[in-house]
Each structure stands twice: as C-alpha cells, then as structure tokens.
Amino acid sequence: MNSSFTELLNRVAPDLLPSRRVPTGPAEGLTSHGTTIVSATFPHGVVMAGDRRATMANMIAQRDIQKVYASDEFSLVGIAGAAGLAVEMVRLFRVELEHYEKIEGAPLSLDGKANRLAALIRGNLGMALQGLAVLPLFAGWDLARDLGRIFSYDATGGRYEEKAFHSVGSGSIFARGSLKKLYRPDLDLQGCATVVVQALFDAADDDSATGGPDLMRGIYPIIMVAGPDGVHQLSDEEMTQITDRVIEGRRRRPDGPAADLV
Amino acid sequence: MSMPFYVAPEQQMKDRSDFARKGIARGRAVVVLRYQDGICFVAENRSLALHKISEIYDRIAFAAVGRYNEFEQLRIAGIQQADLRGYAYDRSDVTGRMLANAYAQLLGSTFSSGADKPFEVELVVAELGHDGSDQIYRLTYDGSIADEENFAAMGGATETIAEVVRRGIDPQADLRTAVRLAVNALSADTSAPAPRVLGPDSLEVAVLDRTRPRPRKFRRMSRTALAGLLEEEGTK
Numbered sequence: 001m002n003s004s005f006t007e008l009l010n011r012v013a014p015d016l017l018p019s020r021r022v023p024t025g026p027a028e029g030l031t032s033h034g035t036t037i038v039s040a041t042f043p044h045g046v047v048m049a050g051d052r053r054a055t056m057a058n059m060i061a062q063r064d065i066q067k068v069y070a071s072d073e074f075s076l077v078g079i080a081g082a083a084g085l086a087v088e089m090v091r092l093f094r095v096e097l098e099h100y101e102k103i104e105g106a107p108l109s110l111d112g113k114a115n116r117l118a119a120l121i122r123g124n125l126g127m128a129l130q131g132l133a134v135l136p137l138f139a140g141w142d143l144a145r146d147l148g149r150i151f152s153y154d155a156t157g158g159r160y161e162e163k164a165f166h167s168v169g170s171g172s173i174f175a176r177g178s179l180k181k182l183y184r185p186d187l188d189l190q191g192c193a194t195v196v197v198q199a200l201f202d203a204a205d206d207d208s209a210t211g212g213p214d215l216m217r218g219i220y221p222i223i224m225v226a227g228p229d230g231v232h233q234l235s236d237e238e239m240t241q242i243t244d245r246v247i248e249g250r251r252r253r254p255d256g257p258a259a260d261l262v
Numbered sequence: 263m264s265m266p267f268y269v270a271p272e273q274q275m276k277d278r279s280d281f282a283r284k285g286i287a288r289g290r291a292v293v294v295l296r297y298q299d300g301i302c303f304v305a306e307n308r309s310l311a312l313h314k315i316s317e318i319y320d321r322i323a324f325a326a327v328g329r330y331n332e333f334e335q336l337r338i339a340g341i342q343q344a345d346l347r348g349y350a351y352d353r354s355d356v357t358g359r360m361l362a363n364a365y366a367q368l369l370g371s372t373f374s375s376g377a378d379k380p381f382e383v384e385l386v387v388a389e390l391g392h393d394g395s396d397q398i399y400r401l402t403y404d405g406s407i408a409d410e411e412n413f414a415a416m417g418g419a420t421e422t423i424a425e426v427v428r429r430g431i432d433p434q435a436d437l438r439t440a441v442r443l444a445v446n447a448l449s450a451d452t453s454a455p456a457p458r459v460l461g462p463d464s465l466e467v468a469v470l471d472r473t474r475p476r477p478r479k480f481r482r483m484s485r486t487a488l489a490g491l492l493e494e495e496g497t498k
Binding site for chain 1: 311313316317318338341342345346348349350476478
C-alpha cells in the first residue's frame with residue numbers, strides 16, 4: 001500500500017500529471033508568469049506574501065492573480081514562474097498532503113511536506129528545460145519543533161532551508177535587499193506583515209514584472225500566516241491598513257524607511 | 263473424478279449471508295446520527311490508532327464495523343477514488359452518493375461472485391449537505407444500500423441499539439446531547455457480557471461539523487475533549 005497521491009495518479013491516470021506533457025521547443029511564451037513572493041518568520045509563526053501581477057512578456061496578463069496558497073492546515077506555498085503549471089502543481093501538492101493525512105491518519109512532518117514538494121518540482125524538470133520553470137517558496141509551522149520554517153527550491157528539485165526570511169521571483173533581488181535592512185527576529189505578526197509589504201513595495205518599485213498595490217482597483221498583496229493555530233489569511237481591512245500606512249510613509253520618503261547606519 | 267454437488271442459489275446466498283452476518287455481529291457497534299451542527303459518529307473502540315471512523319473528503323466521512331483489514335481496504339479505496347475525482351474535476355464534484363454507489367457495486371459483486379468470500383463489513387457513508395440536507399447511506403455486506411433518515415446503527419446488537427437511538431433522536435439537539443444518546447445506545451448492547459459504562463477510553467468520536475470554517479469539515483474528538491463532554495453530562 002502506498003500513501004502517495006502522485007504515485008496513485010501515475011499508476012491509474014498518468015495523463016493527469018502536469019509533468020507528462022513535455023512540449024518540444026521553447027515554450028516560455030505559452031503561459032503568464034508569477035513574480036515576487038516574500039516570506040519571513042517571527043516568534044509565533046511565519047508569514048508569506050505575494051504581489052498580484054502576472055505578466056506575459058511585456059504585457060500584464062492579470063492584475064489580481066493569487067500566488068500564495070495554504071497547502072494544508074499548517075503550511076503555505078507561494079509560486080513564482082510559469083503560472084499555468086505552478087497553479088496546477090499547487091493543486092496537486094495540496095491533494096498529495098491531504099491524501100497522505102487521510103490514509104495514514106496523521107499529517108506529514110514539515111520536512112516530509114517540503115520533500116514531497118521537491119519531488120514534484122523534480123518531476124517538472126523536462127518542462128523547466130523548455131522554459132517553463134516553477135519556483136515555489138514553501139513555509140510552515142513545524143509542530144514538532146514549535147517554530148516557523150521556510151524552504152526554497154531550484155528547478156531541479158533542490159531543497160534549501162532558509163533562515164529568517166527569503167524571497168523568490170524576478171523582484172526578489174530588491175525584496176531581499178529590503179528585508180535585509182528592515183527585518184528583525186523579534187517582530188510580532190503586525191511588524192512582520194509590514195516588513196513583507198515593504199519588501200514587496202521595493203520589488204514593485206524596481207521590477208516591472210512585480211505589481212505594487214493597486215489603489216484605484218483596491219487590489220492589495222495577499223498575506224497568509226502559519227502558526228500554532230493553523231493557517232489564516234489577513235483580512236482585507238488588515239491588508240488595507242498595513243498597505244496604507246506603508247504608502248503614507250513612502251509619500252514622505254519614496255525609498256522607504258531608513259535603517260540605522262551601524 | 264468427483265462431481266460438484268448442486269447447491270441451490272438461494273441456499274448459497276443464505277450461507278454467504280449467515281457467514282457475513284456472524285462476522286459483523288462479533289464487532290463492536292457504531293452509531294451515526296445527525297445533530298444541530300452536522301453529523302456525529304460514535305464508535306466503541308479502545309484503540310487510539312486503529313480507527314473505525316475516518317475522513318474521506320471535504321464533507322464526507324466513513325464509519326465501519328466488521329473485519330478491520332477489509333474495511334480498511336474499502337476506506338483507502340474510497341479516499342483514492344474521491345481524491346482522484348476531486349483532482350481530475352473539481353472538489354465540488356465529489357459526492358457521497360457517488361462513493362456509496364461505488365461501495366455498493368464492490369460489495370455486491372464480491373457477495374454474489376462464487377469466487378471470493380463476501381466482505382464481513384457494514385459501512386456508513388455520510389455527507390454534510392450544503393443546505394442542511396445531510397445524507398446518511400448505510401451499506402451492508404451484500405451491497406444493499408439504504409438512505410437513512412436521521413441516524414444509522416450497525417454492528418453488535420444493532421436492533422437494540424437502533425431502538426434506543428430511534429426513541430431519543432433529535433436532529434436539532436446539540437453535540438453533547440447527541441453524543442450522550444449514542445453512548446447510551448451503545449451501552450445498551452445486549453451482546454456484551456455485562457452491562458457496561460462506556461467512558462472516553464473506550465470510545466471513538468468524530469464529527470462532520472458544519473460550523474468549521476475550513477472546507478474540510480471532519481474533526482476527530484480527542485479523548486480529553488470527549489471526557490469533558492461526558493463529565494458535564496454526569497453533573498447534570
């Protein structure tokens with residue numbers, strides 16, 4: 001008996017597996033791309049935030065795409081890269097975790113979940129070589145060790161645990177620079193959420209593929225939190241409040257808040 | 263060369279029924295009943311790890327009596343089918359009716375085929391409806407399927423247990439009342455050696471809880487929570 005949903009699918013309906021459809025020739029232009037995902041830990045959990053823009057070459061494909069998902073009750077996954085495949089991979093990953101939990105009567109460990117995701121990405125290597133790479137960021141609350149943890153991946157399925165914070169996607173260079181200056185390990189949820197919004201703002205400021213808060217349409221980044229009580233998404237009011245405060249600060253100081261010199 | 267004896271089909275079916283029934287009656291009973299916020303599952307079960315009640319999909323759960331290895335096999339088949347369907351189509355396309363039908367097919371064909379021994383199990387597939395229209399399907403070893411109104415009881419002295427539940431059932435009752443009724447019914451099981459008091463250590467309780475904010479409505483009750491529920495009942 002086997003508890004893996006992917007292996008079951010492989011056996012009974014392999015055509016439903018995303019990785020089975022390997023095109024010939026470059027395929028980058030076939031799908032829109034998700035861009036910046038930011039994640040950071042704080043003493044009682046871990047937050048993950050994503051901007052809402054999906055691009056197709058130089059066009060904006062969608063303004064309110066969702067890039068951060070709850071993969072189960074205690075973990076989050078954010079997606080950068082080929083959106084079509086990434087969304088399907090998230091769907092498969094969620095069923096994978098749930099299937100295991102139902103059959104075994106107990107959830108996977110956080111490391112177990114991170115490894116399953118690595119295997120799914122490795123399965124997509126053929127597509128990645130055609131230009132359809134999926135680069136997720138995985139974060140969750142580790143119930144055994146009582147702390148929030150973050151994992152990043154490369155296109156070959158390499159899995160790397162990150163300390164404190166991390167960002168993936170085209171705007172991640174700018175987001176990470178921002179996080180380096182603003183992040184402190186003793187932040188509370190509110191502070192941690194503000195830090196990731198600041199980082200996304202900086203990414204949107206310099207990366208054309210990352211969308212900033214869309215005030216006209218009322219589209220704000222999505223922030224999700226995983227902690228000892230499970231996963232939840234910050235409400236629209238909370239997001240509006242945090243974002244409005246960040247924007248207010250930027251009005252006075254467009255490059256963002258200052259960090260101490262030493 | 264020996265000639266096979268002729269056995270009338272009626273006799274053959276009767277023998278197979280008797281065989282399956284005997285196996286099922288040995289097992290401890292399970293009661294499934296509707297309450298205010300959903301559907302409640304109460305089983306007599308001393309094990310913390312080997313479950314008689316299980317989640318199948320978002321709003322669907324499963325309960326079984328009989329041979330553990332057999333209903334475990336059916337449980338896994340149900341989860342696989344539900345997950346495959348939900349992934350291939352949509353989560354809302356997985357229904358209790360479809361699962362109950364699949365189980366009925368499997369149980370029925372095994373029962374009437376001469377080759378395999380019939381399953382010594384009885385199952386309940388219960389589904390939380392979106393507008394209060396909950397479904398409780400009860401399936402027996404021969405593939406018969408019944409759509410129960412407010413509750414189902416199976417295993418042990420089913421009739422005695424069902425009678426107690428029938429007299430007290432109230433789909434508008436709160437969880438505490440529902441669990442108390444189910445526990446009373448289970449302790450009325452006359453097939454047990456002596457009248458027994460069923461405490462939290464000998465019960466497995468789970469609910470499909472409509473008020474749960476997540477899509478997955480199944481919640482297993484810990485023994486501590488159950489103790490709390492039964493304790494307050496004593497002080498009443």
